[in-house]
Amino acid sequence: MSLLVKRWKELAEVKAELAARDWFFATSGNLSIKVTDDPLTFLVTASGKDKRKQTDEDFLLVDASGNPVEKTQLKPSAETLLHAEIYSKTNAGCSLHVHTIDNNIISEWYGDDGEVVFSHQEIIKAFGIWEEDAAIRIPIIRNYAHIPTLAQEFAKHVNGDAGAVLIRNHGITVWGKDAFEAKKFLEAWEFLFSYHVKLLLLKGAKAFA
Numbered sequence: 001m002s003l004l005v006k007r008w009k010e011l012a013e014v015k016a017e018l019a020a021r022d023w024f025f026a027t028s029g030n031l032s033i034k035v036t037d038d039p040l041t042f043l044v045t046a047s048g049k050d051k052r053k054q055t056d057e058d059f060l061l062v063d064a065s066g067n068p069v070e071k072t073q074l075k076p077s078a079e080t081l082l083h084a085e086i087y088s089k090t091n092a093g094c095s096l097h098v099h100t101i102d103n104n105i106i107s108e109w110y111g112d113d114g115e116v117v118f119s120h121q122e123i124i125k126a127f128g129i130w131e132e133d134a135a136i137r138i139p140i141i142r143n144y145a146h147i148p149t150l151a152q153e154f155a156k157h158v159n160g161d162a163g164a165v166l167i168r169n170h171g172i173t174v175w176g177k178d179a180f181e182a183k184k185f186l187e188a189w190e191f192l193f194s195y196h197v198k199l200l201l202l203k204g205a206k207a208f209a
């Protein structure tokens with residue numbers, strides 16, 4: 001099996017798993033996986049598609065600038081530049097972007113702080129942090145409509161082979177060394193967001209009780 005086919009299958013598998021979680025509302029979301037380092041090429045989801053569906057045209061190969069490597073009718077994801085930033089600045093192998101209700105609520109609730117910090121949660125171990133009082137932070141950036149500006153702002157927070165950024169009232173982008181790791185991190189973040197939204201609601205209800 002060629003490397004391209006191998007990576008395609010890996011990305012298709014992650015896409016199907018995220019679809020099963022119903023994390024692709026209204027064609028939102030985009031995914032990518034690195035194929036080669038030199039020159040940099042990666043598979044990215046085609047723009048505007050229903051990512052819950054599996055087809056032979058789900059992904060296309062793009063270069064470091066996010067341009068298709070071969071002539072194709074498919075358009076790379078509108079947010080390909082964000083994925084390109086990750087691969088050009090780090091050794092990450094996979095990047096996942098989803099819009100969920102929970103990540104949007106958290107991004108709005110803490111948006112003015114520019115970050116949100118979570119602590120005292122067992123699931124933080126999924127990030128490879130094992131201390132008892134571990135805390136983990138995620139930056140929150142403005143949702144610039146101009147994608148090169150968004151990518152520039154996003155790139156300020158791309159400092160390691162694994163990471164995540166919340167885009168305010170938009171969604172989360174997570175990256176890791178491979179598809180397994182990126183999905184693990186994404187699931188851990190969404191667990192934290194969902195827990196926290198419910199806790200805030202309960203605290204609010206208690207205040208009125």
Ligand SMILES: CSC[C@@H](O)[C@@H](O)C(=O)COP(=O)(O)O
Binds near residue numbers: 029030045046076
């Ligand atoms: C339908 S809203 C979602 C888009 O604006 C965008 O944020 C998104 O996540 C999907 O865009 P796409 O170009 O299909 O990768």
Ligand SMILES: [Zn+2]
Binds near residue numbers: 170
């Ligand atoms: Zn998006």
